[in-house]
Amino acid sequence: MILETSIEFLKNIGTERAKLIKNVLGISTVEDLLTFYPLRYIDKSKIYKVGDLTKEPESDVQFKGKITDLQEVVYEKGKRLSAKFRDETGTMDLVWFRYTNWMKEAIPLNKELFIFGKVNLFNSYFSMPHPEIEADEKKALSGTLLPIYPGSEKLTKRGITNKLFQTAIFNLLRDLPNLISENLPDYLLKSMKLMDRLNAYYNIHFPKDLKHYDEANRRLKFEEAFFFQLGYGLKKLHQKTKSFGNPFPIVGDYFNHFYENHLPFELTNAQKRVLKEIRTDMKRSTQMNRLLQGDVGSGKTMVALLTMLIAMDNGFQSCLMAPTEILAQQHFNSIQELLENTDIKVRLLTGSSKTRERRIIHEQLENGELSILIGTHALLEDKVKFQNLGLAIIDEQHRFGVAQRAKLWAKNNIPPHILVMTATPIPRTLAMSFYSDLDVSVIDELPVGRKPIITAHRREKDRLSVYNFCREEIEKGRQIYFVYPLIEESETLDYKNLMEGLDHVMNFFKSYNVTMVHGRMKPAEKDANMQYFASGEAKIMVATTVIEVGVNVPNASVMVIESAERFGLSQLHQLRGRVGRGAEQSYCILMTDEKLSKESRTRIKTMVQTNDGFKISEVDMELRGPGDILGTQQSGVIDFKKLNLIEDSAIIKASKLTVEKILEQDSLLNHPHNQIIKQYYIKQYKGKNKWSQIS
Numbered sequence: 001m002i003l004e005t006s007i008e009f010l011k012n013i014g015t016e017r018a019k020l021i022k023n024v025l026g027i028s029t030v031e032d033l034l035t036f037y038p039l040r041y042i043d044k045s046k047i048y049k050v051g052d053l054t055k056e057p058e059s060d061v062q063f064k065g066k067i068t069d070l071q072e073v074v075y076e077k078g079k080r081l082s083a084k085f086r087d088e089t090g091t092m093d094l095v096w097f098r099y100t101n102w103m104k105e106a107i108p109l110n111k112e113l114f115i116f117g118k119v120n121l122f123n124s125y126f127s128m129p130h131p132e133i134e135a136d137e138k139k140a141l142s143g144t145l146l147p148i149y150p151g152s153e154k155l156t157k158r159g160i161t162n163k164l165f166q167t168a169i170f171n172l173l174r175d176l177p178n179l180i181s182e183n184l185p186d187y188l189l190k191s192m193k194l195m196d197r198l199n200a201y202y203n204i205h206f207p208k209d210l211k212h213y214d215e216a217n218r219r220l221k222f223e224e225a226f227f228f229q230l231g232y233g234l235k236k237l238h239q240k241t242k243s244f245g246n247p248f249p250i251v252g253d254y255f256n257h258f259y260e261n262h263l264p265f266e267l268t269n270a271q272k273r274v275l276k277e278i279r280t281d282m283k284r285s286t287q288m289n290r291l292l293q294g295d296v297g298s299g300k301t302m303v304a305l306l307t308m309l310i311a312m313d314n315g316f317q318s319c320l321m322a323p324t325e326i327l328a329q330q331h332f333n334s335i336q337e338l339l340e341n342t343d344i345k346v347r348l349l350t351g352s353s354k355t356r357e358r359r360i361i362h363e364q365l366e367n368g369e370l371s372i373l374i375g376t377h378a379l380l381e382d383k384v385k386f387q388n389l390g391l392a393i394i395d396e397q398h399r400f401g402v403a404q405r406a407k408l409w410a411k412n413n414i415p416p417h418i419l420v421m422t423a424t425p426i427p428r429t430l431a432m433s434f435y436s437d438l439d440v441s442v443i444d445e446l447p448v449g450r451k452p453i454i455t456a457h458r459r460e461k462d463r464l465s466v467y468n469f470c471r472e473e474i475e476k477g478r479q480i481y482f483v484y485p486l487i488e489e490s491e492t493l494d495y496k497n498l499m500e501g502l503d504h505v506m507n508f509f510k511s512y513n514v515t516m517v518h519g520r521m522k523p524a525e526k527d528a529n530m531q532y533f534a535s536g537e538a539k540i541m542v543a544t545t546v547i548e549v550g551v552n553v554p555n556a557s558v559m560v561i562e563s564a565e566r567f568g569l570s571q572l573h574q575l576r577g578r579v580g581r582g583a584e585q586s587y588c589i590l591m592t593d594e595k596l597s598k599e600s601r602t603r604i605k606t607m608v609q610t611n612d613g614f615k616i617s618e619v620d621m622e623l624r625g626p627g628d629i630l631g632t633q634q635s636g637v638i639d640f641k642k643l644n645l646i647e648d649s650a651i652i653k654a655s656k657l658t659v660e661k662i663l664e665q666d667s668l669l670n671h672p673h674n675q676i677i678k679q680y681y682i683k684q685y686k687g688k689n690k691w692s693q694i695s
């Protein structure tokens, strides 16, 4: 009960301050306050050695040594002061960005003293900005580890200081130790070597030393990961027992005939492995729910087709749903081409399908004549009824919500097997934890013979040489994309940029055909222009991100992305995936402004350095946080306080294994020694997650 009371009743806080704290930091209850973890600590209890540093310390720390080589560095926009600090084990940099002449002269050189502050690591070199300097050893070594809470200037100005948080939390822990009750059973604490919960709260706020801090930190992270995994584990159990599926026991003529006579290339080992995983799922009489991750160009379409052939062999229909008309059309074209010399019929249904075509589709779906239907979300309409839908494949997961997935389920009495394909690789740890309701298959290998795309960063001043390079490529027979950002808030402005870009390009490349696609065009016009480019008649395509997914013109070898700093990482990666699809060396040129924010610079640098979609998604997640990556609708579920989905993959794995083991033996958590988990879980998660029923 006390945990849920407002902090306004705590000493020194009161109504006014409570309101402000809530607005700025989102803290309203005692429990919120206890889980308001320090950002870092001040450690004046010991003296560190420069040579012992291997990473940035968690707290501000202290060194003993000498300051030397003080100098003022003047540059375009200002000046800074820099110096070296040496102890008997090593050297690091000291820097001051703000200082007065008086300060500069007061810095004692070549004298034994103490410096204190935050250590930064950059390019494997350590530095300390604005160190505190102290000559008196007694003063230097006073104090223990003290918490620094993430606050804001706004709060400090109104008297809500770090000290206030320190005291309030300290008092709570001292006066009401019973507030923090254990939520993990003894046997787990022992086997996982975890600190008990009360101790962990103490040591996360007021660590006895760094070792205690580490243990507290590990305990709290484990706890978060554990209950998260438990939620998913329970949900999955629930789902497995509930959702029957149609077993597909055989692989028959459709599959075998195609595989032996019409497969245009040898499957990669990854494609084979993934197919086997899918096949094993579909053999069972439970519904398949599988996520197929594969970087752009890894060959997901072929896996989709072969899976649909298995459905046919078992007498079932399949559908493939794509998020855009262009993409649906592309899938349709490539699948139709692959099936050219077979008697298997495929049809396409989108928002712009003609009435007559729709009627045929509806009819053939219901009488079972049509086995494979490809389309956009037009497939979800109630009018679209299947005779026996056995498999639904969804491409590009991110654009479809969970609700839409559910709509597909309902298209058959026994829900169809579901295969979700995504080219936006989600970091492995995130996929593993977040999608524990889906099984994950990964195509982690590209078809042989692909040359990695060469990516370069260029600025406005290089434009002429970029254009000249493009011309050379066209003369070699290649084709070029120019992509412009189109972001909704400033659509009109972007549109203007696009048109100016088109002008520019047409002016420079006078002797070549240029075409364009953008979101404001009618589908028919878009298709015609795409076709003009795909056929090779147009050498240059000027486009917005509508070409982001799925477009496949193997002869296009250069992608120029304009204002690349305005694109997100996964978007850049998707766009880049439009080239590098043929045998030729391909290039991606990222054009940006002269000045870039730190984040933009990281994005561009990452793109230049790697083609690996998984690495890119990890950087992306560090920059944006997992919530943004998964979409707002899902972000609340993974709102972790301590857990970091990238750094803590070992803890996540351990918690997942632990949960699996517990649920295997005691799926309803009825065993007495699991009561403590069950009670906490019910109390904590009831209402927050609709799947939380333990029946």
Ligand code: ADP
Pocket: 265, 266, 267, 268, 271, 294, 295, 296, 297, 298, 299, 300, 301, 302, 423, 447, 448, 552, 581
């Ligand atoms: P994505 O995974 O991005 O959807 P696609 O299925 O569009 O990739 O495949 C990209 C290209 O690679 C296509 O032209 C396809 O025909 C080709 N491809 C797929 N699998 C193989 C393979 N095993 N060997 C050679 N080429 C392949």
Ligand code: MG
Pocket: 300, 301, 550
């Ligand atoms: Mg694809």
